[in-house]
Amino acid sequence: MWSSLTPAxxxxxxxxxxxxxxxxxxxxxxxxxxxxxPLPIEGAVVKANNNDAVSQPQGQAKAEARQFSAPxxxxxxxxxxxxxxxxxxxxxxDDPLLPERKYFHEPGWTExxxxxxxxxxxxxxxxxxxxxxxxxxIRSYLLMTSSRSLTTWLAHGTLLGxxxxxxxxxxxxDLDVQVSNITLGEMAREWNQTTFDYVYTLSEQEEKExxxxxxxxxxxxxxxxxxxYWAQRTRLEGMNVIDARWIDMENGMYVDITxxxxxxxxxxxxxxxxxxxxxxxxxxxxxWPLRRTEFEGVEAWVPWDVEGVLKEEYxxxxxxxxxxxxxxxxxxxxxxxxxxxx
Numbered sequence: 419m420w421s422s423l424t425p426a427x428x429x430x431x432x433x434x435x436x437x438x439x440x441x442x443x444x445x446x447x448x449x450x451x452x453x454x455x456p457l458p459i460e461g462a463v464v465k466a467n468n469n470d471a472v473s474q475p476q477g478q479a480k481a482e483a484r485q486f487s488a489p490x491x492x493x494x495x496x497x498x499x500x501x502x503x504x505x506x507x508x509x510x511x512d513d514p515l516l517p518e519r520k521y522f523h524e525p526g527w528t529e530x531x532x533x534x535x536x537x538x539x540x541x542x543x544x545x546x547x548x549x550x551x552x553x554x555x556i557r558s559y560l561l562m563t564s565s566r567s568l569t570t571w572l573a574h575g576t577l578l579g580x581x582x583x584x585x586x587x588x589x590x591x592d593l594d595v596q597v598s599n600i601t602l603g604e605m606a607r608e609w610n611q612t613t614f615d616y617v618y619t620l621s622e623q624e625e626k627e628x629x630x631x632x633x634x635x636x637x638x639x640x641x642x643x644x645x646x647y648w649a650q651r652t653r654l655e656g657m658n659v660i661d662a663r664w665i666d667m668e669n670g671m672y673v674d675i676t677x678x679x680x681x682x683x684x685x686x687x688x689x690x691x692x693x694x695x696x697x698x699x700x701x702x703x704x705x706w707p708l709r710r711t712e713f714e715g716v717e718a719w720v721p722w723d724v725e726g727v728l729k730e731e732y733x734x735x736x737x738x739x740x741x742x743x744x745x746x747x748x749x750x751x752x753x754x755x756x757x758x759x760x
Contacts, residue, residue, distance in 0.1 A: 457725050508554050520657035521645045526669075533591035535663065539668035545588075547627040552586050557716045558616040558640055559664045559673050564717060568605065570597045571708050571719040573676070578728055578736060580720060581712050583752045589743040593673040596694070602648055602661055602677035610644040613667070639667045651679050651695065659696040678705070700727065 452488045459617035523536040530542050543551055556576070572580050579587040586593070597605070616638045625632040643665060647658035662675035678692040678700065693699040702726055708719040722726050728736055740747040745754040 421477070422757065428489065433586075446677050453649060491717060518647070518654045521647060522643075522658075522660055522663060529591075534670035535665050535672050536670070537667060538667050540669065543669055543671065547629065548671075549588055549593060549627065550624055550627060552590070552593060552670060553668055553714050554616065554618065554638055555640075555664065555671060555673055556586065557618075558638065559593075559595065560713070560716050560718050561616075562614055562640075562642075562664075566609070568597070568609075569601050569708070569719070570595050570675075571705070571721060572713060574731065575721060576690055576713075577724065578732060580711070580718070581724060581728060581737065582754070584711075584713055585753070586742075587715065587745075588754050588756075589745060592671070594674050594675055594676070596678055597676045598692075599651070599679035601677075602644070605642065605662060605675075606644040606648055609642050614640050614642070617639060631708070641665045641667055648677065651677075653695045653697075656696075661695075678747055698731070 428436075429692060446748060454573045461664040489651075523535050525531045525534055525539045534542075560631045562568075572594070574594040575587060575590050576594045579590065581584055590598050601717075618638070620632055620634045620636055622632050624630060630636060641664075642662065643758070644662040645658050645660060647654075648661040650658070653659065658675070660674050661677045664673040664675065666672065674692040676696070676698075678694055681693055681699070691699055692702065692704045692705060705721045707722055711718055711720055725737065741757070744757050746757050747753075
């Protein structure tokens with residue numbers, strides 16, 4: 419039969435079998451990759467930095483002392499014109515996923531319950547150990563993004579905590595970071611639904627909280643979950659303003675990840691105004707170039723105009739008010755402490 423085929427038919431048959439074999443190999447690769455073990459986070463063994471001491475001055479002096487030059491790859495706002503076919507600088511889509519359904523769910527709307535992901539929630543984490551879990555959350559996220567060249571920076575209350583003393587504010591129960599829509603797209607394509615192993619040594623504080631023995635090596639698992647509505651850059655009904663989360667699979671605590679894209683008008687793209695889906699807007703020069711700094715003992719990035727961003731969101735008093743949410747800032751310890759202990 420083979421000998422009776424014309425040369426053209428022989429070539430077509432050979433090509434067909436090659437295509438089938440290639441398809442089979444691709445399918446097998448996808449199956450094997452889905453069964454792969456969690457990815458380790460490079461450099462995640464935090465030893466010397468796994469402590470509570472923060473040697474940063476408070477307020478303006480610290481902000482000036484932390485002005486580092488941003489690398490070229492951090493200046494995404496000026497290098498993304500080729501990201502879309504029409505030359506615009508974002509990946510917006512005008513086709514919403516309707517009807518809109520809330521993707522991320524929390525076990526409740528109270529202050530106590532609204533900062534957990536329902537899928538991994540069992541019970542609220544008490545006040546004293548919650549900071550330990552938040553520190554590992556932000557450290558693991560920053561180490562993961564750094565090792566995979568994903569540009570991200572601190573935002574909202576997390577940025578305010580950095581401004582005061584380079585640490586999480588003790589009344590916070592979640593963390594906030596931002597990325598450009600370009601980085602958000604990379605997270606969605608390359609890392610969505612990926613679990614990561616975070617290896618660290620237990621600190622003295624963790625032993626005091628009954629979380630293990632100081633010096634022991636522990637492993638925590640985190641999930642990077644990107645909202646299916648991430649590419650829909652309009653607010654819609656407001657149910658999916660959070661674009662992604664970095665989730666502690668042990669207790670459901672998380673880092674909220676929101677993307678910034680340039681605003682669009684009917685006449686086209688309005689360059690230089692970047693916003694998320696929750697009414698936060700920034701000028702290009704408020705964000706870029708980013709400043710390299712340190713947060714909770716690991717390398718981090720913050721916007722260029724930190725004070726301007728914080729004043730617009732929280733008011734000028736947020737940079738000077740030393741009593742808030744039942745806490746007082748102790749200059750000697752450079753920490754926020756409960757008012758009754760101040």
